Amino acid sequence: MFIQQLFNGIMLGSTYAMIAIAFTLLLGTLNMFNFAIGEVFMLGAIFGLTFVHMGLPLSVALPLAMICTGVACLVIERFSFKPLRNAPPLIPLVSTIGFSIFFQNVAVNIWGSERAQFPQWMEPINFHIGPVLISSTQLVILGFAVCLMVALDLFIQRTRLGRGMRAVAESLETATILGVDSRLIILMTFFGSGAIAGAGGILFGLSFSIVSPFMGMDPGIKGIASMIVGGMGNVRGAIVGGMFIGIIEVLSVAYIGSSARDFAVYGLVFLALLLRPQGILGVIQPEKERI
Amino acid sequence: MSSYQLDLFSSLGINILLALSVYCPMATGQLSIGNAGFMAIGAYVSAMLTVHVHLPLFPSLIIGGIAAAIIGVLFGFPALRLKGIFLAMATLCFGEIVRNFFMNFLQPLTGGAYGFRGIGDVPISISWIWGWVALSLVFFFFLSRSRLGLALMATHDDETVSELIGINIVFLKVAAFGVGAFIAGVAGGLYAHYYLYIEPEFFNVWESIFIALYVIMGGMLTYWGPVLGASIFTLLPEFLRFLQDWRGAFFGVVIIGLMIARPSGLVTREMLRIDFWIPYRKRRKP
Amino acid sequence: MKDTPLLTLKGTNKKFGGLVAVDNLSLKISEGYIYGLIGPNGAGKTTIFNLITGVYPCTSGSILLEDADLTSLKPYRIARLGISRTFQTIRLFPSMSTWEHVLIGQNFLSRSRIGEILPVRRTQGSTLRAQAEEALRILGLWEVRDRKAVTLPYGSQRKVEIARAIAAQPKILLLDEPSAGMNIRETEELLGVISKIHDLGITILVIEHDMRVVMGICDYIVVLNFGRKIAEGTPMEIRQNEEVLEAYLGKEE
Numbered sequence: 001m002f003i004q005q006l007f008n009g010i011m012l013g014s015t016y017a018m019i020a021i022a023f024t025l026l027l028g029t030l031n032m033f034n035f036a037i038g039e040v041f042m043l044g045a046i047f048g049l050t051f052v053h054m055g056l057p058l059s060v061a062l063p064l065a066m067i068c069t070g071v072a073c074l075v076i077e078r079f080s081f082k083p084l085r086n087a088p089p090l091i092p093l094v095s096t097i098g099f100s101i102f103f104q105n106v107a108v109n110i111w112g113s114e115r116a117q118f119p120q121w122m123e124p125i126n127f128h129i130g131p132v133l134i135s136s137t138q139l140v141i142l143g144f145a146v147c148l149m150v151a152l153d154l155f156i157q158r159t160r161l162g163r164g165m166r167a168v169a170e171s172l173e174t175a176t177i178l179g180v181d182s183r184l185i186i187l188m189t190f191f192g193s194g195a196i197a198g199a200g201g202i203l204f205g206l207s208f209s210i211v212s213p214f215m216g217m218d219p220g221i222k223g224i225a226s227m228i229v230g231g232m233g234n235v236r237g238a239i240v241g242g243m244f245i246g247i248i249e250v251l252s253v254a255y256i257g258s259s260a261r262d263f264a265v266y267g268l269v270f271l272a273l274l275l276r277p278q279g280i281l282g283v284i285q286p287e288k289e290r291i
Numbered sequence: 292m293s294s295y296q297l298d299l300f301s302s303l304g305i306n307i308l309l310a311l312s313v314y315c316p317m318a319t320g321q322l323s324i325g326n327a328g329f330m331a332i333g334a335y336v337s338a339m340l341t342v343h344v345h346l347p348l349f350p351s352l353i354i355g356g357i358a359a360a361i362i363g364v365l366f367g368f369p370a371l372r373l374k375g376i377f378l379a380m381a382t383l384c385f386g387e388i389v390r391n392f393f394m395n396f397l398q399p400l401t402g403g404a405y406g407f408r409g410i411g412d413v414p415i416s417i418s419w420i421w422g423w424v425a426l427s428l429v430f431f432f433f434l435s436r437s438r439l440g441l442a443l444m445a446t447h448d449d450e451t452v453s454e455l456i457g458i459n460i461v462f463l464k465v466a467a468f469g470v471g472a473f474i475a476g477v478a479g480g481l482y483a484h485y486y487l488y489i490e491p492e493f494f495n496v497w498e499s500i501f502i503a504l505y506v507i508m509g510g511m512l513t514y515w516g517p518v519l520g521a522s523i524f525t526l527l528p529e530f531l532r533f534l535q536d537w538r539g540a541f542f543g544v545v546i547i548g549l550m551i552a553r554p555s556g557l558v559t560r561e562m563l564r565i566d567f568w569i570p571y572r573k574r575r576k577p
Numbered sequence: 578m579k580d581t582p583l584l585t586l587k588g589t590n591k592k593f594g595g596l597v598a599v600d601n602l603s604l605k606i607s608e609g610y611i612y613g614l615i616g617p618n619g620a621g622k623t624t625i626f627n628l629i630t631g632v633y634p635c636t637s638g639s640i641l642l643e644d645a646d647l648t649s650l651k652p653y654r655i656a657r658l659g660i661s662r663t664f665q666t667i668r669l670f671p672s673m674s675t676w677e678h679v680l681i682g683q684n685f686l687s688r689s690r691i692g693e694i695l696p697v698r699r700t701q702g703s704t705l706r707a708q709a710e711e712a713l714r715i716l717g718l719w720e721v722r723d724r725k726a727v728t729l730p731y732g733s734q735r736k737v738e739i740a741r742a743i744a745a746q747p748k749i750l751l752l753d754e755p756s757a758g759m760n761i762r763e764t765e766e767l768l769g770v771i772s773k774i775h776d777l778g779i780t781i782l783v784i785e786h787d788m789r790v791v792m793g794i795c796d797y798i799v800v801l802n803f804g805r806k807i808a809e810g811t812p813m814e815i816r817q818n819e820e821v822l823e824a825y826l827g828k829e830e
Contacts, residue, residue, distance in 0.1 A: 033376060079547050087554045089375075090322070094507050095550040097500065102543025109536050221383065221496060228380055259395040262387055270384040274369050277377050438684055441673075445681050448670040455630055457656035457685035457745065512672065560672060 004132050005254045006247060011138055011207055013246020014145040018200030019223025020230065020238035021152065022193040028233035029169040029189050031089060032081055034073075035096040037197050038220015039103035042213060044069045044198025045205035046111055049118060058121045062202050066195040072103070073194025074187060081190070100220075107213035115212040118205055141203050148199055152192070153235050165189060169233070222249075225269040231279030240280050245269075297417055301485050303525045304420035308478035310505040310517030311427050315471030317503075317511055319464045320447045321370065324499045325382030326475045328389035329359040331494035333476025334483040335393055338410045339400055341484065348415060348484060356476035363472025367465035386499050394491040406490030407483070415484045423477055431514035443467070447512075508549055510556030519558050581643070583608040583780055584629070584660075584749055589638035591624055591804075598624045600804040601638070606749070611771065611781045613795035613812075617824060621804035622784045623665060626751050630662055631655040642748070657685050659748035663738045663755060665784075669726045675737050676722040679709040682744030712744045715773050717766075732763035736770065743774055750774060752783045756790050768793055792816070800824070 019041055026032045047068045051061035080095035124135040156162035164185045167175035176182045204219065205211040222245055230241020245265060252264035272279070309326060316323045337355030340346040346354075366385055373381055394404045401407045434440045445453040446460050454460050483489045501524070509520020524542075531538050549557075584606035591599040599621045606612055614622050627633050629640055631652035640647045647655050661682075670678060683705055713719045716736045721729060726737045735755060742750055752771070756764045764787065771794055775781060785791045791798060791812070798815045800808040802824040808815055815821055 079551065083551045084554065087550075090507065091550050091554045094504065095547050097504065098543045098546025098550070100543070101546065102540050105537065105539030105543060109540070217497075224380065225384075228377070259391075262391045263395070266384040266387040266391070270381055270388065273373060273377055273381045273384070277373060438680070438687055441677060441681050442684055444672055444677075445670055445684075448672055449668055451632075452664070452668045452670075453681075454652040455632070455656055455662060456682055456741065457653050458681075459653050461651075 001131075001254075003130065005250050007132050007134065009247030009250035010243060011142060011246070012250055013226075013243035014142060014149075015200045015204040015207070015242075016219065016222050016226045016246050017149065017239045017242025018145060018196050018203070019219055020226035020242045021149065021235050022197035022200070023223055023227045024232060024235060024238040025189055025193045025196075027227070029165050030081070030172075030186060033089065033093045033096070034076060034080070034193065035093055035220075036076055036099040036103060037193065037223065038216035039100045039107075040069050040072055040076075040194050040197040040216075041201040041204070041219060041223075042107065042216030043072055043103060044201030045211045045215060046107055046201075046213070047198065048202040048205065049116060049211050050111075052118060052121075058118075062199070065202055066198045069198025069201070070191040070195040073190045073197075076194075077187065077190040081186070104213055104216070111213060113213055115210055117209045117211060121206070138207065141207050145199075145203055148196065149235070149239055152196065156235060161185070161188060222265065225265065227279075228277075229269055229272045229279050231282035234281060237279055237281035244280070299525070299529065301417050301420050303522060304417070304424045305478050305482050305485075306502075306505065306521040306525045307424050307518050308420075308427060308474055308481070309502045310509070310521040311431065311514065312471045312473075312475035312478065313502050313506050314431075314511070314514055314517040315474065316464075316467045317506055318443045318447055319460075319467040320450065321464060321467065322375070322379045322503065323382045323468070323471065324379050324496070324503050325384070325386030325389075326471065326502055327494040327496070327498040328382075328386035329363060329472040329475035330479035330482070330498075331389050331393055331489075331491065332359040332362060332472075333479030334489050334494070335397075335401055335407070335479075336476070337480030338407055338483040338489065339397075342407075342410055343400060348419070352477050352480040352484075355480040356473040359476025359479070360469045360473035364465055364469040366472075367468035370468065371461060371464055383496060383499070386494070386496060390491045390494050393494075402490075404491060406488060408488050410483050410487045410489070412487075414487055415481070417485075420481050420485065423481060427474060428514070428518070435514060504546070508546065508556055510558030512555075512560045513558055513563055515563065516556050516558040520556070523557075581608075582606055583643060584782075585639075585641045586625075586629075587639045587641070589625075589628060589640060590636045591621075591628055591633060592636045598804050599628065599635075602801075602804070602806055604799060604806065606780060606782065608748075608780050609778060610796040611775055611783065611794055613791040613798040614782060614784045614801065615786070615791055615798060616801035616807075619803075620801040622801055623753055624804075625801075626662060626753055626782075626784065629655075629751065630660060653685075656745075659745075660751065661742035661745060661747035661749070662751035663735070663742055663753055665753045665757065667731075667734050667738050669734060669737060669741075671725075671727050673726060674723050675713065675718050675726045675729070675740070676709070678726050678737050678741045679712050679744045682712075682741035683709060683746075686745055708746065709744055712740045715743075715777075716740045716770055732759055732766065735759070735763075735767070739770065739774075743777070743779065746777075747779060749780045749782060752781065752785075754784050754786065756785065756787045764790065 019037060022037045022040070023034065026034045044065050047065035048061050051064055052058060056064070076096060076099050080092050080099060084092045084095060122137060122140070124137045126133060126135045156165055164175065164180045167178065167180050168182055168185050172182060201216070204215070226241035226245045227238050228241070229244055230239065231237030248268055249261055249265050252260045256264070309330065312329065313323055313326050333355035336358045337351040340351040340354060341348060370378055370381060393401060397403070442458050442463060445458060446463050450460055505520035505524055506517045509518065509523070510516025528538055531541060534541050582605040586602055586604040589599055589602045602625065614625070616622055628635055629647070631647065631650055635648055642658055642660065645658060670681070673681065687705060710719070713722055716739060718733065718736055718740055721733065726734060729737065739755070756767055759767065768790060771781060771783070783790070783795065795812060798810065798812055799806060800815060800821050807824060808818045808821050
């Protein structure tokens, strides 16, 4: 039973992880807190569902939706990042809150506020691995999420562009001086952040059969919490944090009850902030001043 | 005044109080997106007092505010170590914990997740709300011109230096949280006794975020900023009725645009000086 | 020197992880004099200021103001005991005018609790306001009292920082590289200002690289290198001290 819940927690956690990655990519590389990621997540599911309703197979709809959400993030870059480069970090954050409100309202008006579902996309085969009951759909979803995250991690660690991202994360000016095409990196980071958030949205929609304009609100905040608990500024921290939050959430519902769910999650995040604000794998520390 | 307009102005008054409640910690450099939690505490405590203990309104409001303030001060201490996004996140968690508390506990007294009905038979008069608004504005007026207000400005500008010139920033920051919580608690009590119904769902994260937005967009550096921000956000939707369902999208665009055009908010400290409004030619030589 | 030292550092140590910033430093500062603290960059001078004012705790050793042990006190308490400072990079309050800087500098002096919430203009202000005005006049800042301090020219900004520091009539004033970034005229003015502050009876500790300032106004000089005190004495004595010359100029080959 426990291991089953653990597995469920990992399923949930992997979507939180993807949202957390989307947040942390921008925060770590560009010091930009994009509050609208939760809504971009939602748009991924909405776009995905729309493409599927238009007749496209899921294998096409998913990447297409990821491209769309990547573009949505580029729009955010254009209005919330580029013109506000020199403002204190609170300002772009507020701007992205504006985008959040905007996207959600547009989604409600165009798609309607009812919940929808992805139509069945494959014949689920349930099987047992030890005491755990897994359906093949879950496996595919999890596999896809894992592949995406591993690919991203490899990209950042091994490729030239990935190195560029890490350089920009250290210092934008130095990176530019050293010849890194910072404009490209910036656009790429925004696009990638949007794409992965969108992917998370579709996977969430497939896993939990929920697609609605409001589906991004709660996961968005849990994604921020995951990022902070896991350690801001690095992808692995986001993954660890996401899993942690997902598992906590599932376990608290399983063993205490659904009323305990938010208590457990937010209570734990609160404690984590007080006791270890830099998170599990933290890179960004709450600053100490130099005089 | 029609009943609709009455409701609108009551909303306005309460929103102004809430905005001022966030302005308090923000004046010391602490961003709070959990004030709906303090509002909830004030709402539930005062409602329980009037309904179950039959206490008159005024002491109920005060006790509700004090309850919120105590929690605010308790929160303020550990919050001292946190800055920026960490603090904001902690306040968010706090707000959610409070909301969950009222959803799951005290059910027989408050109706829990089903809501607290019948808080009195008759809504309080709007002058209760605006009385408190006036009181708060007077408070902030005197505060802004006092040495204490100066100390708050210093703490907001540069905490480290403030400490080194003898300002007890621990006291100021914790007190700011406490006072802000008190105001939010009173606002909650007023809300409960005007609308006669509250439920935990009202006091959610987005509520807290909007309140913070009133302050940030209105202008964070002076107490008139939150007043203006709350006013615009409460009244503007009325003038935008023609947009119907698209009002949200419009608001989003307004926020995005405002941050590009006027990132420091609508009201700046300079605007409070008379000579800001006098055309340049007419100003006396310095 | 007068008998009881105003400020004493005994065996003060400060380590940051493995780095020793201040190494077993002992110092006696007597009231009424101007001390210069010199040494190559990284010698630990600003760290000592930070230790005295409570920004960092000492790893070991003690710091005493007259008889009061400062070592475990919070910075605001130390400030209220009578130690004020300026900073290497000028740190003013961006939203305040020159006058407000002086007011806030003396804020904790306003005794009455109620006085803290009464409007600034009417507080038991006559004494405090007079003191504030005097601080500005001494520094030649009275004319620009209503201007936002960060809009003033660099030299004036430094003076505002100093005005803020002396507004509380401290016992000791710590100046961290006050002449940094100043031209000759401004440095001359600064010397005059420090002299006037000295006449008020305030003991001054100056970190400086500009030798004209150091030799010009200091009664005593303390030389540091690698966190250690390598020499102490009058300007004359220091000028001839071999170890000091070595620290600055390198060994003679």
